[in-house]
Amino acid sequence: MTDRKPYRHRFPISIIQHALWLYHRFPLSYRDVQELLQERGIEVSHDTLHEWNIKFSPLIAEELRHRESRRGSRWHMDEVCTTVGGVRYWLWRAVDEHGVMLDVLLQRHRDTEAAKTFLARLLGEFHVPETICTDKLASYGAAIRELPALQEVHHQQVIKAARCNNLVEQSHRPTRQQERNQLGFRRLKRTQEFLNLHAWITNLHLQTRTTVLAYIRRSNQQLAFQMWREVGARVA
Incomplete structure (x- = not known):
C-alpha cells in the first residue's frame, strides 16, 4: 500500500477523469474502481463514483463526439438484442471500415x-458514405430506399457466415462484457449514456493508442471549469 496522503475533501478533475476512464475502458464495477484508487491513496466511495458517472459522463461523451476525426466512407451496421430493466431492446451499432465506432442507439423495435x-442520426453527424454493409435484415434496405440522401449509396448485404460484417459484430463484445459485469442494464437513459461514452473511449484507443486522460487534458478549459463547478468541495 502507498503512504501518500489520501484525497478526503477535494477531488481534482484528473482524479474524476481517471476514475471514469477506468470504469468505461475496462470491465470494472464501481467497487473495483474504488479499490484501484485506494491503492493510490485516493479514498472515494463507490456511491460517489456512481454520482460522478451520472453527472460527468454525458459531458465527456459530448466533448469527445465533437472532437472525433472524419470517418471512413464505408459503414458496417448491425443490431443485437439486449435487456434493459427486464425489457427487450435492440442495440443498433455502426462502425466504419477501420472498426471505429460511429454510433450506438437503443430502440424497442427492429x-x-x-x-x-438510426440512419438519419448517422447522417446528421457524418458525411454520406459510399457503401453501407448490413446483414440480410430487410429493414435496412427499405430504410435506405426511403432516405433521399442514400439513394446513390451502394448497399451490400452479407451473411454472417461470410464474415464480411465481422468489424461491427466483434464490436458488440465489449458491450456484452460490460453487461455481464454490471449484472444486466437497468435504466434506459443511463444505459444509453454509458454506451455513448464507452464507444468514444474505445475509439480513442483504436485511433491514437493513447489514454483518454491525455486526450481530455488537451480539451478546452470550459469543460474542465464546468466539471469543477459541479464537483465543488464534495466530501466522499
Whole structure:
C-alpha cells in the first residue's frame, strides 16, 4: 500500500477523469474502481463514483463526439438484442471500415422505422458514405430506399457466415462484457449514456493508442471549469 496522503475533501478533475476512464475502458464495477484508487491513496466511495458517472459522463461523451476525426466512407451496421430493466431492446451499432465506432442507439423495435431513425442520426453527424454493409435484415434496405440522401449509396448485404460484417459484430463484445459485469442494464437513459461514452473511449484507443486522460487534458478549459463547478468541495 502507498503512504501518500489520501484525497478526503477535494477531488481534482484528473482524479474524476481517471476514475471514469477506468470504469468505461475496462470491465470494472464501481467497487473495483474504488479499490484501484485506494491503492493510490485516493479514498472515494463507490456511491460517489456512481454520482460522478451520472453527472460527468454525458459531458465527456459530448466533448469527445465533437472532437472525433472524419470517418471512413464505408459503414458496417448491425443490431443485437439486449435487456434493459427486464425489457427487450435492440442495440443498433455502426462502425466504419477501420472498426471505429460511429454510433450506438437503443430502440424497442427492429423494423424499418427503427432503421430509418438510426440512419438519419448517422447522417446528421457524418458525411454520406459510399457503401453501407448490413446483414440480410430487410429493414435496412427499405430504410435506405426511403432516405433521399442514400439513394446513390451502394448497399451490400452479407451473411454472417461470410464474415464480411465481422468489424461491427466483434464490436458488440465489449458491450456484452460490460453487461455481464454490471449484472444486466437497468435504466434506459443511463444505459444509453454509458454506451455513448464507452464507444468514444474505445475509439480513442483504436485511433491514437493513447489514454483518454491525455486526450481530455488537451480539451478546452470550459469543460474542465464546468466539471469543477459541479464537483465543488464534495466530501466522499
